[in-house]
Amino acid sequence: MHPALLGLLTIVIGVGACLAYFYFSNMLLDRVLFPARGPNAGRNINRANMVRPWLFLFPALFALTLYLAYPVIETLRLSFTSRAQGGAFVGFDNYSRMMAEPKFWEAMRNNMLWLVVVPAASTAFGLLAAQLTDRIKWGNIAKSLIFMPMAISFVGAAVIWKLVYDARPEGSEQIGVLNAVYVWLSGEGPVQWLTIPFWNNFFLMIVLIWIQTGFAMVILSAALRGIPEETVEAAIVDGANPFQIFFRIKVPQIMSTIMVVWTTITLVVLKVFDIVFAMTNGQWQTQVLANYMYDKLFRANDWGVGSASAIVIMVLVTPILVWNVRNARREMR
Amino acid sequence: MDTIAGTKSSLTWAVHISVVLLVALWLFPTVGLLVSSFRTADQISGSGWWKALVPTEQSLTLRTAAPSEQVQEGALFVIEGNLYTQEGVAPAPISAWGTNARDVAAYRPGDTAEMRGGERMTVMENGDYRLEADVEMAGRRGERVFVTATTPPEFTLDNYRYLLFSNSSEGMGKAFFNTLTVTIPATIIPIVVAAFAAYALAWMDFPGRALLIAFVVGLLVVPLQLALIPLLKLHLNIGIGKGYLGVWLAHTGFGLPLAVYLLRNYMVGLPRDIIENARVDGATEFQIFTKIILPLSFPALASFAIFQFLWTWNDLLVAKVFLIDATGKTTVMTNQIVELLGTRGGNWEILATAAFVSIAVPLAVFFAMQRYLVRGLLAGSVK
Numbered sequence: 001m002h003p004a005l006l007g008l009l010t011i012v013i014g015v016g017a018c019l020a021y022f023y024f025s026n027m028l029l030d031r032v033l034f035p036a037r038g039p040n041a042g043r044n045i046n047r048a049n050m051v052r053p054w055l056f057l058f059p060a061l062f063a064l065t066l067y068l069a070y071p072v073i074e075t076l077r078l079s080f081t082s083r084a085q086g087g088a089f090v091g092f093d094n095y096s097r098m099m100a101e102p103k104f105w106e107a108m109r110n111n112m113l114w115l116v117v118v119p120a121a122s123t124a125f126g127l128l129a130a131q132l133t134d135r136i137k138w139g140n141i142a143k144s145l146i147f148m149p150m151a152i153s154f155v156g157a158a159v160i161w162k163l164v165y166d167a168r169p170e171g172s173e174q175i176g177v178l179n180a181v182y183v184w185l186s187g188e189g190p191v192q193w194l195t196i197p198f199w200n201n202f203f204l205m206i207v208l209i210w211i212q213t214g215f216a217m218v219i220l221s222a223a224l225r226g227i228p229e230e231t232v233e234a235a236i237v238d239g240a241n242p243f244q245i246f247f248r249i250k251v252p253q254i255m256s257t258i259m260v261v262w263t264t265i266t267l268v269v270l271k272v273f274d275i276v277f278a279m280t281n282g283q284w285q286t287q288v289l290a291n292y293m294y295d296k297l298f299r300a301n302d303w304g305v306g307s308a309s310a311i312v313i314m315v316l317v318t319p320i321l322v323w324n325v326r327n328a329r330r331e332m333r
Numbered sequence: 334m335d336t337i338a339g340t341k342s343s344l345t346w347a348v349h350i351s352v353v354l355l356v357a358l359w360l361f362p363t364v365g366l367l368v369s370s371f372r373t374a375d376q377i378s379g380s381g382w383w384k385a386l387v388p389t390e391q392s393l394t395l396r397t398a399a400p401s402e403q404v405q406e407g408a409l410f411v412i413e414g415n416l417y418t419q420e421g422v423a424p425a426p427i428s429a430w431g432t433n434a435r436d437v438a439a440y441r442p443g444d445t446a447e448m449r450g451g452e453r454m455t456v457m458e459n460g461d462y463r464l465e466a467d468v469e470m471a472g473r474r475g476e477r478v479f480v481t482a483t484t485p486p487e488f489t490l491d492n493y494r495y496l497l498f499s500n501s502s503e504g505m506g507k508a509f510f511n512t513l514t515v516t517i518p519a520t521i522i523p524i525v526v527a528a529f530a531a532y533a534l535a536w537m538d539f540p541g542r543a544l545l546i547a548f549v550v551g552l553l554v555v556p557l558q559l560a561l562i563p564l565l566k567l568h569l570n571i572g573i574g575k576g577y578l579g580v581w582l583a584h585t586g587f588g589l590p591l592a593v594y595l596l597r598n599y600m601v602g603l604p605r606d607i608i609e610n611a612r613v614d615g616a617t618e619f620q621i622f623t624k625i626i627l628p629l630s631f632p633a634l635a636s637f638a639i640f641q642f643l644w645t646w647n648d649l650l651v652a653k654v655f656l657i658d659a660t661g662k663t664t665v666m667t668n669q670i671v672e673l674l675g676t677r678g679g680n681w682e683i684l685a686t687a688a689f690v691s692i693a694v695p696l697a698v699f700f701a702m703q704r705y706l707v708r709g710l711l712a713g714s715v716k
């Protein structure tokens with residue numbers, strides 16, 4: 001069968017099954033189990049209304065529990081077992097083996113670097129772009145162009161930036177723009193940017209910053225719009241210059257939004273896998289936790305250490321989890 | 334600030350220029366890839382893509398025919414022919430040539446050069462040459478000729494033709510359909526599931542509702558890396574194995590927290606009167622949901638749909654773990670590109686085109702639906 005046709009068929013079956021569940025389960029409830037007529041109509045309606053929320057919620061709760069809640073616990077359990085010993089409990093053995101690996105500490109160090117640089121740079125650029133595009137006529141066009149990388153896959157972005165960092169042998173014409181500029185300015189030979197230890201991390205981070213700046217910009221620009229005009233006008237009347245207005249008046253007022261943007265990007269950073277995988281695959285000391293974990297799981301086939309490193313990622317996001325839940329509860333009240 | 338008299342800032346120009354610079358900086362890498370995808374391999378390796386619109390100069394080392402081809406014309410021994418006979422070299426008008434590696438542009442087309450052995454060589458613009466000697470020429474190989482050829486700007490669709498329609502294993506055609514097969518259900522199923530759940534969480538009364546909402550919010554941040562091993566084992570145990578069903582379920586599970594959260598936030602804001610009036614009029618909950626809530630929630634549904642679409646289309650990790658098996662039949666485009674990066678690391682015409690094939694759809698969706706995307710982002714992040 002043609003792949004397009006096969007795809008279409010699979011799609012229809014998949015989506016159809018999902019729609020059928022909701023339609024028929026509700027029909028069963030209303031027509032067969034608790035019909036809203038006959039001698040017990042009133043009681044039946046009440047009973048149906050007690051059951052229905054769970055009918056609506058069931059698929060979502062089931063999927064959430066199975067795909068997100070259960071894995072947290074199961075991964076924690078697996079991190080204490082060993083595959084080599086048939087899943088026997090080995091205590092903290094995996095963790096101590098992981099900690100003994102220099103590659104793990106390299107990943108930790110790089111991840112910390114990513115966690116500091118990427119959210120900070122994306123938020124700063126986003127804020128700058130939001131402020132600059134705020135009052136100019138073609139601001140919206142500029143915004144959508146800066147926002148555009150959001151739609152590009154990390155893999156696509158990796159290809160885009162690999163071309164930027166490309167290096168040709170000395171003497172031939174450079175086709176990577178960074179080397180072209182570098183050779184022209186410095187007069188020295190081209191540099192293999194992605195193979196310089198330590199600094200190559202930054203060349204990878206630039207890719208994520210490039211992607212995330214648009215996100216930060218969109219949210220911060222909405223926040224900037226929400227600032228009451230009076231505060232800005234009062235500052236102008238008092239003789240504040242544009243920089244003072246921005247840093248002393250506007251930024252403090254949107255601080256909570258900046259925090260939200262910061263944490264959201266932090267979460268993205270912790271999960272970042274594709275960029276490193278596609279650009280260097282952790283070579284030349286660019287390993288990060290998510291890629292380290294993938295390596296352990298699917299290359300080294302070591303689920304114990306793989307799970308242990310996944311738990312490390314989980315531990316790193318836990319503060320954000322707690323903060324999120326507390327915020328949500330405060331809003332509910 | 335423009336509204337306040339006398340504050341028309343002198344910074345306006347600086348602002349305009351900085352924005353232009355910022356936008357240019359952000360666009361530049363993508364444009365580079367797009368331009369490269371329309372160039373030939375020779376052009377890409379010959380000059381940077383930013384020179385795509387100006388004629389490119391390339392230096393080639395070519396050879397005349399071997400002395401065994403020489404013919405005698407009166408007192409002269411002559412080799413005639415065209416330099417562009419070498420495999421893989423496209424003919425281009427010659428702007429300069431030379432016979433010595435140290436001076437590759439010594440002569441113009443039509444000039445005659447005196448060579449060390451006493452031979453006389455003439456090269457024409459189209460590559461035709463004539464090599465004359467008074468004595469019989471010896472040796473096994475032809476003379477080396479260094480030519481500088483100027484090729485006019487040239488754009489081609491061959492790269493796209495190759496990647497989309499050829500039957501090679503590098504083709505993106507199949508991967509494109511596979512990606513669609515992953516993406517469409519993985520977008521629709523979570524929306525349906527989440528919409529029902531969000532409605533229940535927003536408008537139905539039952540014990541434990543607040544706890545469930547907190548549960549969903551907590552799951553928002555759980556990294557999907559944790560789910561890989563347990564779920565892969567589970568899928569293998571219950572017989573789903575690696576395949577479309579598994580990847581749909583995985584994407585559904587991972588997309589749900591955001592979907593439920595976004596949709597619930599939106600639905601809570603809908604006017605209570607409408608829903609209660611409908612209830613009084615005897616509508617069932619299912620009818621209220623499908624006839625009233627769903628249409629009213631369209632903006633939120635659309636924004637989540639775009640997110641989920643972009644996320645599933647661009648995903649590599651979930652597909653690698655839950656979909657692509659050893660046969661590689663179900664590969665998706667992102668994975669295809671990563672494999673090309675491994676095997677064709679320097680072939681930018683292939684890489685750039687492959688990347689653009691996979692970027693095209695999300696970019697189109699992005700530019701068409703940007704308004705909803707922004708609305709969704711704002712609903713999800715800022716209160």
